[in-house]
Amino acid sequence: MSENILQTMGQQLGRRSWAEPWKIKMVEPLRMISREEREKALIEAGYNTFLLKSEDVYIDLLTDSGTSAMSDRQWAGMMMGDEAYAGSRNFYNLESAIQTYYGYKYIIPTHQGRGAEHLISQVAIKSGQYVPGNMYFTTTRLHQELAGGIFVDVIIDEAHDSQNSHPFKGNVDLDKLEALIKREGAEKIAYVSLAGTVNMAGGQPVSMANVKALRELCDHYGIKVYLDVTRMVENAFFIQEREEGYADKTIAEILIEFCSYTHGAWMSAKKDSLVNIGGWLAVNDEPLFEELRNLVVVFEGLHTYGGLAGRDLEAMAIGITESVQDDHVRSRVEQVRYLGKLLTEWDIPIVQPVGGHAIFLDARRIYSHFPQNQFPAQTAAAELYLDSGIRSMERGIASAGRDPKTGDHYYPKLELTRLTIPRRVYTQAHMDVVAESVRAVYDDREKTLGLNMVYEPKYLRFFQARFERL
Numbered sequence: 504m505s506e507n508i509l510q511t512m513g514q515q516l517g518r519r520s521w522a523e524p525w526k527i528k529m530v531e532p533l534r535m536i537s538r539e540e541r542e543k544a545l546i547e548a549g550y551n552t553f554l555l556k557s558e559d560v561y562i563d564l565l566t567d568s569g570t571s572a573m574s575d576r577q578w579a580g581m582m583m584g585d586e587a588y589a590g591s592r593n594f595y596n597l598e599s600a601i602q603t604y605y606g607y608k609y610i611i612p613t614h615q616g617r618g619a620e621h622l623i624s625q626v627a628i629k630s631g632q633y634v635p636g637n638m639y640f641t642t643t644r645l646h647q648e649l650a651g652g653i654f655v656d657v658i659i660d661e662a663h664d665s666q667n668s669h670p671f672k673g674n675v676d677l678d679k680l681e682a683l684i685k686r687e688g689a690e691k692i693a694y695v696s697l698a699g700t701v702n703m704a705g706g707q708p709v710s711m712a713n714v715k716a717l718r719e720l721c722d723h724y725g726i727k728v729y730l731d732v733t734r735m736v737e738n739a740f741f742i743q744e745r746e747e748g749y750a751d752k753t754i755a756e757i758l759i760e761f762c763s764y765t766h767g768a769w770m771s772a773k774k775d776s777l778v779n780i781g782g783w784l785a786v787n788d789e790p791l792f793e794e795l796r797n798l799v800v801v802f803e804g805l806h807t808y809g810g811l812a813g814r815d816l817e818a819m820a821i822g823i824t825e826s827v828q829d830d831h832v833r834s835r836v837e838q839v840r841y842l843g844k845l846l847t848e849w850d851i852p853i854v855q856p857v858g859g860h861a862i863f864l865d866a867r868r869i870y871s872h873f874p875q876n877q878f879p880a881q882t883a884a885a886e887l888y889l890d891s892g893i894r895s896m897e898r899g900i901a902s903a904g905r906d907p908k909t910g911d912h913y914y915p916k917l918e919l920t921r922l923t924i925p926r927r928v929y930t931q932a933h934m935d936v937v938a939e940s941v942r943a944v945y946d947d948r949e950k951t952l953g954l955n956m957v958y959e960p961k962y963l964r965f966f967q968a969r970f971e972r973l
């Protein structure tokens with residue numbers, strides 16, 4: 504809708520609402536199973552929402568990863584897949600979209616984000632080197648550790664406080680980073696692993712001022728900055744909204760400026776880029792690119808397909824272009840905020856300010872009557888499913904895993920249950936139903952007991968761990 508029509512409507516109604524910049528052409532029916540069936544399904548899944556069957560789920564807020572609805576243009580693009588083993592036309596379309604909107608020179612497609620994380624970690628980390636990051640992401644940190652790296656959290660302290668309303672809670676604390684560099688020496692730092700937005704902190708953004716200052720500091724010590732651009736489009740929206748000097752810039756302009764302060768990036772295109780599968784790695788340094796391009800053949804596939812079909816590359820190229828449109832990003836973030844606003848009005852503890860892709864329930868404050876090693880966030884996810892068939896995910900002690908040195912759990916300050924909103928999939932009425940179910944779980948909190956972990960896999964345990972009610 505044009506700005507003018509919105510303005511006229513706004514004047515008439517005395518307010519201006521946002522609305523999705525699309526209409527629905529095809530629908531997928533939903534179904535809700537009975538309370539008894541949900542109880543049975545949950546026990547069979549070991550109280551782990553990752554182990555539920557999708558058929559048993561009503562509204563699926565497990566993740567925004569690969570769950571977006573594609574547009575008619577993307578589906579049409581899939582029919583234009585050039586399934587050649589080498590040099591597919593779709594690869595060049597993807598390469599050009601990434602160069603145009605993210606600004607990096609050399610592109611390597613991968614089957615998804617962790618494929619790219621694996622390659623960059625193997626090439627850029629020497630065993631025993633530190634990898635400072637603005638908090639961590641599960642697969643990112645694991646690949647860094649598997650390459651012999653030691654993760655160090657250098658995010659600002661505000662990020663660990665779920666009620667702190669700092670506008671850029673994803674920022675790097677440059678003092679913490681410089682102290683690490685001075686203590687260990689620049690040669691002991693593999694690179695800075697920067698993410699925008701920070702998923703584990705609640706989808707919190709990094710400011711342009713922060714990335715600029717970070718780059719200056721790193722240039723001073725000769726250290727590279729690599730960016731996890733998975734939700735960088737959403738990060739750009741927050742810069743446009745909150746940072747001085749950016750209100751009149753487009754999302755696309757902000758995105759490319761931000762990326763210009765970094766040396767390279769990896770992407771899980773299953774998030775921002777509106778596709779069901781795909782990822783990439785991009786760098787500006789030619790010798791580094793040569794090395795990565797060699798390695799991708801070993802683990803993913805030839806460097807012009809990276810484990811994907813030509814049609815997937817095409818859907819990604821089109822998805823990138825759609826993802827940077829201002830009206831798309833606005834409606835995306837506003838839908839998340841709509842849910843956040845309802846919960847906030849009902850005094851349910853959630854991470855504030857609301858981030859770009861999800862609502863994070865503060866499970867520690869919901870279940871203040873039992874300790875963190877009884878899995879409050881896992882419990883809230885289980886209760887929500889029992890109440891209404893809504894699937895969410897744990898982002899707390901189970902996701903944090905164990906310290907490889909001591910063998911004890913990591914005890915993260917944030918113990919959160921994530922309700923992640925897929926892009927272009929659910930309506931505002933679905934958000935109302937979700938909010939009401941969260942309220943029912945919250946109202947029952949004092950009667951709820953915690954969980955005990957009865958099966959623990961070695962890697963990324965939260966995906967497959969099993970629990971029993973205490």
Ligand SMILES: *Cc1c(COP(=O)(O)O)cnc(C)c1O
Binds near residue numbers: 642698733773
């Ligand atoms: C999802 C995600 C990844 C990993 O990507 P996959 O496509 O799931 O392999 C990396 N970083 C962030 C921030 C993510 O959200």
